[in-house]
Amino acid sequence: MITQASIVTFDSLELDCGVTLAPVTCAYETYGTLNEDKSNAILVEHAFSGDAHAGGEGGWWNNMIGPGKGFDTDKHFVICSNVVGGCRGTTGPGSLNPATGCPWGMAFPAITISDMVRLQKKLIDHLGIRRLLAVAGGSMGGMQALEWAVVYPDHVLAALPIATTTRHSAQQIAFNEVGRQAIMADPDWNEGNYYNGRPPARGLSVARMVGHITYMSDESMRQKFGRRVREGQNKFEVESYLHYRGSQFVDRFDANSYLYITRAMDSYDLTQRGALSTLFENIPTRFLVLSFTSDWLYPSYQSLEIVSALRSRNCDVAYCNLTSHYGHDAFLVEVDEQAELVRGFLASTLREAKAIGTAHGRS
Amino acid sequence: MGVRDIYGRSDYALIGELVEPRTRVLDLGCGEGLLLSWLKENKQVDARGVEMVSASVQKAIARGVSVYQGDLESALEDYPGKAFDYVILSQTLQETRHPLRVLQGMLRIGKKAIVAFPNFGHWSMRLNHLLTGRAPKTDLFPHEWFDSPNIHFLTVHDFELLAQKEGWHIERRMYLSGHNQVATLPNLMAEVGVFMFSGASRP
Numbered sequence: 001m002i003t004q005a006s007i008v009t010f011d012s013l014e015l016d017c018g019v020t021l022a023p024v025t026c027a028y029e030t031y032g033t034l035n036e037d038k039s040n041a042i043l044v045e046h047a048f049s050g051d052a053h054a055g056g057e058g059g060w061w062n063n064m065i066g067p068g069k070g071f072d073t074d075k076h077f078v079i080c081s082n083v084v085g086g087c088r089g090t091t092g093p094g095s096l097n098p099a100t101g102c103p104w105g106m107a108f109p110a111i112t113i114s115d116m117v118r119l120q121k122k123l124i125d126h127l128g129i130r131r132l133l134a135v136a137g138g139s140m141g142g143m144q145a146l147e148w149a150v151v152y153p154d155h156v157l158a159a160l161p162i163a164t165t166t167r168h169s170a171q172q173i174a175f176n177e178v179g180r181q182a183i184m185a186d187p188d189w190n191e192g193n194y195y196n197g198r199p200p201a202r203g204l205s206v207a208r209m210v211g212h213i214t215y216m217s218d219e220s221m222r223q224k225f226g227r228r229v230r231e232g233q234n235k236f237e238v239e240s241y242l243h244y245r246g247s248q249f250v251d252r253f254d255a256n257s258y259l260y261i262t263r264a265m266d267s268y269d270l271t272q273r274g275a276l277s278t279l280f281e282n283i284p285t286r287f288l289v290l291s292f293t294s295d296w297l298y299p300s301y302q303s304l305e306i307v308s309a310l311r312s313r314n315c316d317v318a319y320c321n322l323t324s325h326y327g328h329d330a331f332l333v334e335v336d337e338q339a340e341l342v343r344g345f346l347a348s349t350l351r352e353a354k355a356i357g358t359a360h361g362r363s
Numbered sequence: 364m365g366v367r368d369i370y371g372r373s374d375y376a377l378i379g380e381l382v383e384p385r386t387r388v389l390d391l392g393c394g395e396g397l398l399l400s401w402l403k404e405n406k407q408v409d410a411r412g413v414e415m416v417s418a419s420v421q422k423a424i425a426r427g428v429s430v431y432q433g434d435l436e437s438a439l440e441d442y443p444g445k446a447f448d449y450v451i452l453s454q455t456l457q458e459t460r461h462p463l464r465v466l467q468g469m470l471r472i473g474k475k476a477i478v479a480f481p482n483f484g485h486w487s488m489r490l491n492h493l494l495t496g497r498a499p500k501t502d503l504f505p506h507e508w509f510d511s512p513n514i515h516f517l518t519v520h521d522f523e524l525l526a527q528k529e530g531w532h533i534e535r536r537m538y539l540s541g542h543n544q545v546a547t548l549p550n551l552m553a554e555v556g557v558f559m560f561s562g563a564s565r566p
Contacts, residue, residue: 288424307431311441316411318429320420341424348427355407 001066001073003056005029007089010122019109023098026123027089028081031055031065032073034127039353041129042071042346043120044080045137045144047332048261049211049253051088054080063335070339076133076346083144084119085111085261087254094195094254104256106192111260113140113268117147124155133353134346136160138331139298140265146306149285150270158286158349160342163295163331165302166270172297175214176262179207183255192256204255205246212245217294217327276309286352287317288345290338292330318345366544370397373542374453374479377557381477381535382406386448389413389473391435391465392455396423403428411447413438436460439468447473454555456480457513463525470562475534479557482538484518484550503554519549519556530563 006029012022029052034041044054044061055065055078064070071078082090085108093108100107124132135148135156142164149159165172183189186203194200216224225238233240273279287310291303300321310317322337324330331338369375375398382388384406390399393412400423402408412430414420423430431438435452436459450473452465457480459465469476481503491499498508506513519538526533538545538553545552 286429304433308441311431311438312443314443314446316409316429317431318424319431319433320417320424321432322421323417337421341421344425344427351427 001031001056002033003029003031005052008123008126010119010126013084013115013119013122015109015115016112017110021084021091021109024084024091024119025089025095026081026084026091026119027052028079028123029053029055030080031071031078032076034077034129038127038129039131039133040075041077041079041124041127041132042134042136043124043132043148044071044078045120045135045141046080046083047137047139047141048265049208049249050141051086052080052082052090053088054078060332063333064339064342070335070342071136071346072343075350079123079127081120081123083116083261085116085257085264087257088252090119092254093192093256093260103195105195106256106259108256108260111264113143113147113264114151116264117144117151120144120148121152121155130155132156133349134158134160136162136342137164138162139164139328140261142298143265143268146270149283149287150273150279153283153285156285157353158288158345160288160290160345161303161306162290162338163292163298163303163328164306165298166276166306167268167272168266169302173266175210175297176266178210180259180262182206182210183258186255189255192259194255199250200255201247201250204250204253204258205243207255207258208246208249208253209242212242214297215328217296217325219294219325220327220329223325276305277312280310280313280315283313283315285315286345286349287315288341289317289319290331290341291319291321292324292326292328292334293321294325295328295330297328366539366542368542369401373539374555374557375401377537377539378451378453378477378479379405381557381559382408382449384408387411387446388449388451389442389447390451390453391438391469392452392458393419393423393428393430395419396426396428396430398451398453399423399428399430400426436465436468439465439472442472444471445474449473449475449477451477453477453479454481457483457515457517459515462515462517463529466525467529470531470560475559475561477557477559478522479555480517480522481513482519482550482553482556483516484520485554486551489551519553522556522558526558526560531560532563533558533560535559 009025013024054061082088097104135145142161145161183203186200189200228237291300307319366373387409390412399410403410420432450469488499537557538549539555
């Protein structure tokens with residue numbers, strides 16, 4: 001698989017809050033080869049804590065991206081970029097504020113899911129791709145896939161919003177707020193000015209622990225940990241797992257990015273722009289919507305809301321509620337069935353695109 | 364008269380002949396999407412399906428058919444009026460909770476409806492019931508009464524009467540026995556009835 005990690009800097013990005021970020025850097029990776037007419041590109045969108053490293057060794061969707069996999073790099077050119085506000089190469093609160101020469105910290109402007117997508121559009125334009133074959137993502141990545149279809153319907157043939165929603169519920173906001181409060185309660189957070197000192201590691205790791213609980217399910221935790229005790233440590237397995245996950249997270253994630261990105265997710269609400277059925281009117285994009293039976297963080301009713309609105313407009317939508325006990329994590333870990341669906345869906349999208357292309361060629 | 368088959372099913376072959384090319388088709392209870400993918404391939408239709416069973420939905424989507432996992436009776440409500448040229452219900456009418464509501468729903472969202480159902484009036488059913496005095500169990504209805512998915516038993520004659528009462532216009536009626544088409548005494552000889560009909564034309 002041909003893999004490339006790159007960085008591109010754009011002059012500016014206008015944000016929903018009215019501020020213009022200038023300049024703005026975007027970190028991205030690509031897998032596979034862009035074909036001659038640039039028609040085989042798939043944009044994969046990472047979830048809250050992900051980054052541009054989606055495929056290859058250690059990639060967060062490595063099991064979905066590669067030769068013969070769900071996103072088959074023998075056929076497709078897969079792109080993944082780090083979101084604006086992130087901390088893995090793209091401009092975010094940890095980047096230097098050109099006005100002061102110091103890290104932005106909490107002076108970084110508020111960002112939204114739409115801002116993230118607008119930066120991705122710049123990237124796609126930069127790569128010379130007029131129309132994506134597909135946009136795909138789970139959780140926050142799914143929100144971006146929806147946003148793409150609504151804002152740039154003519155630039156995306158198919159959208160795959162997975163385990164996602166058009167707006168966070170009170171429960172989803174509540175868990176994010178616990179995470180934010182854990183960070184801000186850590187004295188090392190220091191109002192976001194910690195880049196020259198110690199980062200708020202305890203707060204950030206507690207936030208991550210809460211997150212991990214919401215990504216699992218009662219059953220997956222029972223199977224994975226039960227009440228087993230870690231020998232010599234007088235700790236339950238589940239405790240030691242969460243501690244490990246928490247401390248590991250601190251090494252790769254910026255606490256301020258946590259605050260900004262969770263805020264972007266919580267404030268996202270497609271329905272504020274109008275009824276879903278109105279937003280989906282005349283969208284030519286095909287949809288594959290997936291949810292998972294044990295996902296209580298993004299329950300299937302949220303996916304069904306999307307599907308129902310699409311069907312009310314007679315949009316081309318396939319939907320499946322996949323059986324899994326992995327909870328919200330399912331879209332990352334239980335991928336065999338998901339990959340089969342994605343493969344079939346992409347193949348038929350390609351066939352239809354070709355049929356339309358031929359028809360247009362004739363006329 | 365012999366009828367060819369699609370995936371071993373003659374009702375699919377009949378339906379396949381009824382559907383005009385390049386139309387919009389919804390298959391209710393589409394299973395693994397075999398009929399739809401055949402129609403897509405051979406008639407270039409815009410194919411959609413509804414199916415309840417997750418494993419079947421997965422196979423259908425993997426086959427490239429846009430299938431929605433859900434209950435067909437409530438699924439009918441979401442679609443806008445006359446969204447499809449054909450709404451197909453094959454071998455499922457007898458399993459629905461409210462058959463009349465389903466048929467009316469099909470005519471609301473489709474210009475034409477196509478139903479195929481096992482004919483409970485077939486001689487083997489009548490004979491089986493007469494001789495055993497028990498709930499009929501034949502090749503056509505192979506289930507025990509207590510674990511049968513079939514909850515409404517109708518005959519092709521019953522369907523004709525309902526269509527008359529509702530003012531539906533039956534455009535085509537075809538009857539199958541095995542892989543053969545039945546021409547005479549359909550209510551006695553047909554194992555499966557296939558009807559294509561449209562709604563009452565309002566004055």
